[in-house]
Amino acid sequence: MQRCLRKGNVSVIILLTLIWFAFSPLREGRSAEQAPFPTIEELTGGKVKTGDSITKENVDLVKDYLTVSIYELVKQGMVMKIGKNVAPGEVTPAFFREATENSLKLYGKPTIDENAVIYTKEGKPWPGGIPFPAPSNVLELMADVKYGHGVDDFVANQYTLYVNKEGKVYKTNKMDISWVWTNGRLKVPPLGAVPRFETANEVNLPVIVAPQDLKGLGQLVTKYWDDSKNPDTGFVYLPAFKRVIRVSVTTYQDNMGGSDMTWGDPNGLREPFSNWNFKLITKKFMLAGYPFGAAAKINPDLTVDDGKEYTEGKKFAKNTWVVTPIYIVEATPKVRHIYGKKILYIRSPEEGWLVYSNIAMVDIYDQQMRLWKAYYSIPYLADMGEGLPRVSVGSICSMHDLQAGHSTHFLGTLFFNRGLDPAKLDLTALIGKGK
16 A cells, blocks of 8 residues: 555555455454554545644545535534544444454344344344444444444433524533433343343433523433334423423424434434435445543533634534544435435444444435535543443534524533433433423
């Protein structure tokens, strides 16, 4: 590759890297620290270097490695810092790789159906780890997204920044989140499955706790292992009406407290996968968010210390982006929906899988198939619990409405593996958050 570079044969470099990516499953004996990704210098023939800033003046140099919506954000004033490539061992912790290997050795490759629902050959939920470390089709990839978590639970303090088209913050809120995975548990007892929750996949309770006019607005949701047979169940509490309503497909399409995010947008796609068709478009090297260190600190007055620079007022955070292997998937709804389609940009399980939230970016289109929103997550290093190293998670995210020109930033801190009991995430807890 160095000889090609000296000759200036950039097209050969790109061809070789694409061939490498096409035949690069997670192989036994391969070091987890190896990251044979092309550098940004190689991809651009030296026109862009690590440490450079990408602005609207030079964004066309990396256009081929950006999503459609991220390119538009840069043209509108977002600035990207180019970072050094990240080795898989920096984002996929050793215990998670070992869990993947152990599950495959003990149970073999899982079975999978047309809705990306997986089981062991004995008909039991997958015991943990990444079910398909080298996915061969889009259903296996989406099963990785749904079931390939490396944490058992978390609590979070999330801060939401509402920014208007002039770049001014006009509203903030704080949300408390409790989240439990009830199967595939690796660290927190009970391991494997939580008794009485064997048919579920997760139970989550996100509730806005400030300011006062939004306090109590939240959801309680149980997501099942097979959401084609057991659709998500749960409730939304509307404090203004002091009323609880059941979660439905249309509830997922409501926005979260007036933000640019719907209840179905967190982590890129939180709605039941059985309500969507998935098509693999391609896989390629792209620029995606880089794990940047500690999370933001939320102050009592709802201001935030996030250590970030912004451009165009508070409209665009200046984040670090690195070359990352990405699968590109088109998702189209099977049900009536406010969105025409989503284009999902998913981190490659072969070469660096976060323990949580692996849809790195999303292009979102309206019903007329016009580009509507841009979603992206920026990983940070999170606390995994006593005696465990901090690991990368993709929970810091932004959603931009490209048609209206405003944006919402979601910042905060997640604390993993705290021993949450899913039975205590109930209607009493949902309504109690609003009091």
